[in-house]
Structure formats: structure tokens, C-alpha cells
Amino acid sequence: MVLTIRRFIISALSIFYIFIAKYGQMKKYLYLYITLLTIFCFKSFAQKSTQLYIPKEIKQAYDKGTRSYDGTPGENYFINKADYVINVDFNPETREIIGEEIITYTNNSPDTLERMFFNLYQDIFKKGNMRDWDIGPVDIHDGVQLTEILFNSKKIDLNSRDIRNRSSILEIKLPNVILPGEKAQIEIHWNFALPARVPIRMGTYGEKNYFVAYWFPKVAVYDDLVGWNTRGHTGNQEFYNDFGSYEVNITVPGIYTVWSTGVLQNSEQIFTDTYLKRIEESQKTENIIHIITLDDRNNNN
Numbered sequence: 001m002v003l004t005i006r007r008f009i010i011s012a013l014s015i016f017y018i019f020i021a022k023y024g025q026m027k028k029y030l031y032l033y034i035t036l037l038t039i040f041c042f043k044s045f046a047q048k049s050t051q052l053y054i055p056k057e058i059k060q061a062y063d064k065g066t067r068s069y070d071g072t073p074g075e076n077y078f079i080n081k082a083d084y085v086i087n088v089d090f091n092p093e094t095r096e097i098i099g100e101e102i103i104t105y106t107n108n109s110p111d112t113l114e115r116m117f118f119n120l121y122q123d124i125f126k127k128g129n130m131r132d133w134d135i136g137p138v139d140i141h142d143g144v145q146l147t148e149i150l151f152n153s154k155k156i157d158l159n160s161r162d163i164r165n166r167s168s169i170l171e172i173k174l175p176n177v178i179l180p181g182e183k184a185q186i187e188i189h190w191n192f193a194l195p196a197r198v199p200i201r202m203g204t205y206g207e208k209n210y211f212v213a214y215w216f217p218k219v220a221v222y223d224d225l226v227g228w229n230t231r232g233h234t235g236n237q238e239f240y241n242d243f244g245s246y247e248v249n250i251t252v253p254g255i256y257t258v259w260s261t262g263v264l265q266n267s268e269q270i271f272t273d274t275y276l277k278r279i280e281e282s283q284k285t286e287n288i289i290h291i292i293t294l295d296d297r298n299n300n301n
Contacts, residue, residue, distance in 0.1 A: 057225040066224035081106040082219040082244040089251045090212065095194040095204065097215055103186045105178070105219060113178040115171060117228045120144040121214035122192050123168035124200060124233055130167060132235035139195040139203075144217070148189040151175055167232025170217065188217050200235060214239075255300075257292055 054062075061067035065076035083106075088099040107113055123129055126143030143165070149156045154175050156162060162173040178184045194210060195203040202213040221229045221240050229240055250258055267279055275291055282289035 061224050064224065076110070076224075078108040078110070078224065080108050080222050080242050082242050084216070084244060084246045084248070086216055086246065086248045087251075088216070088248070090194075090210070092208065092210065092253065092256065095196060095210070096191060097194060097212065098191040099216055100189045101187070101216055103188070103219060104183055105186060106183050107178045107180060107222075109222060109224070110180050111222075111227070112180065113174070113222065115173050115228070116178075116186070117220040117230050118170040118172070118188075119218045119220055119233065119239075120165070120168050120170050121218070121233050121239075123165075124235060125195060125198075126168075130232070130234050135198045135200070138197045141193055144190050144192045146170070146188065146190050146217075148187070150187040152185055153187075167234070169220065169230050169232050171230075186219075190217060257297075 058067065061074070062069065065074040067077065068074045083104045084101055086099060086101040088097060090097050105116070120143070123143045124131060125135070125139050125141050127140050129143070146158060149158065149163075149172065151172070151174055156172065156175070162175075164171040174184075192215075194212065197204070199205065199211070202211050202215070204210055218241065221242055223229065231237075233239075246262065248260075248262065250260070252258060264279075267276060271279070278289055278291045282291065
């Protein structure tokens with residue numbers, strides 16, 4: 001009924017406009033006509049728009065029960081999981097990182113996965129890749145070098161069409177699908193050179209200090225909104241990752257000290273009693289305890 005009346009009023013305004021034009025008073029009443037027409041059209045549109053705009057992906061998640069309107073996870077919400085066992089060697093003389101990893105991937109989604117995607121963040125330095133700023137030619141290289149990939153112990157041909165590498169995203173067409181609730185094991189061997197001059201979140205500082213980050217192939221996120229997240233890393237954006245556990249074995253020359261997050265598992269193998277006592281003391285106090293001091297370094301202890 002409201003729309004019928006409104007159409008009637010707009011029609012009446014049109015007749016009113018024609019009537020005015022006929023009698024030569026168009027200029028005088030033209031602004032009044034436009035103003036009234038705009039008001040009635042806007043009110044009609046406002047009455048129709050009773051809901052706020054919701055992106056298609058969010059709306060679909062509400063319908064599937066993976067998200068809720070109050071912001072809490074829906075009863076069908078899921079997070080896939082990737083657990084890593086990584087062995088890595090770093091050569092400070094060449095800045096080369098050589099690693100191998102075994103990833104146990106758990107598909108908690110209701111979907112059957114025919115492909116997997118991985119982030120190769122250091123491909124930001126790959127020749128020809130897109131970046132958010134110019135980094136110059138010094139640290140440009142051929143990207144992360146993949147030397148071997150196995151899926152559930154089955155070797156994948158790195159030169160086949162089952163492998164695609166674009167931007168900083170590695171895509172693998174799987175030899176076998178991963179069903180909902182299933183686990184799969186992926187083994188990857190790789191290497192690349194740490195940047196010498198351009199410190200984009202990582203690199204060489206001074207002559208003998210190295211900050212190593214985002215250095216291993218990492219499974220992309222498969223979520224309830226878009227499925228696989230395949231936007232490549234170009235420099236500015238932050239990172240989106242699944243939860244997982246990490247067991248990491250790092251090998252460097254003996255004169256170097258490694259600082260890392262995580263819980264050290266083999267302190268008795270790499271530290272003398274002096275340092276072990278300091279580590280033990282640091283776990284019992286809120287005071288700052290220097291495990292390795294400047295004097296220790298100067299005395300080459």
C-alpha cells in the first residue's frame with residue numbers, strides 16, 4: 001500500500017511538472033519538483049533496506065552454521081591443523097638455509113581436499129614476483145628451491161603439472177584426496193639464501209648477525225569462508241595461519257648463539273654447567289638473568 005501511494009504521489013508530481021512547464025513557470029518550480037521527488041524516492045529506498053549489508057562469504061558461513069551473528073564460533077566451525085617437524089642448517093658464510101620438514105596435516109573441515117597450498121614467503125625476493133615496493137637488484141634470487149616433495153611417502157614429480165608456483169604460493173594437486181577427518185603427511189626439502197642487504201622482516205644485520213624468519217614452507221589456511229587462502233605475500237600484509245605444533249632442530253657453527261621462541265629441549269647437550277645453572281635460575285625468578293654475557297662472548301666461552 002505504501003509503494004502504491006508513493007507511486008501515485010510521484011506520478012502526481014510528474015503531472016504537476018508538466019502543468020508548470022505548460023504555463024511557462026518551469027524555472028521557478030524546477031528545484032521544488034526535484035527536491036520533493038528525491039525525498040520520496042529516498043524514503044521508499046530506506047524502507048526497503050531493513051538489513052545491513054553482509055558479504056556473501058559471511059552470509060554463507062551463517063547459513064552453514066560455522067559462524068554466529070553474536071560473533072562466537074558456530075556449532076559447525078572448524079580449524080584445520082598442521083604439525084611440523086623441521087630440520088634446518090644455516091651456513092653464515094653463504095647465508096644459505098637448507099631445510100627439510102615433515103608436516104602432519106589434519107583435515108577438520110567437512111570438505112574433501114584434492115589440492116594443498118603452501119606459503120613460500122621468501123619468494124618475495126624471487127625474480128619477477130610482485131612486491132609492494134622496489135627492493136633493488138642486490139637480493140633478488142630465483143626463489144625458494146624445492147628439491148623434493150612427498151605426499152604420504154609418495155614422491156611428487158616437481159616438473160609435472162601437479163605443481164604450480166605463482167607469486168609466493170605453491171599449489172600441489174594431491175595424488176590422493178584428504179577426506180574429512182583424515183590426516184596426511186607431507187615432506188618437503190628446500191633451500192634459499194638469506195637476504196644480505198634488504199631486511200624485509202628478516203635478513204643480515206651487520207656482518208655476523210642474522211635474523212631468520214618466515215623461512216620454511218608453511219601450509220596455507222583452509223577456512224569456512226573462502227576455502228584455501230591463496231593470496232601471495234607481497235610485503236605489507238600480515239600473516240594468517242592455522243594452529244599447530246613445531247619441533248625444530250637448528251644446526252649452526254659452534255661459535256654462534258641461537259635465539260629463538262619455543263622451549264629448548266637439549267640444553268644439556270649444548271651448554272656447560274655454568275650456563276645450565278643460569279637457565280635454571282631464570283626459571284625461578286622474575287629478575288633478569290643474562291644467560292650469556294658480553295664477557296662470555298669476549299672470552300669465547
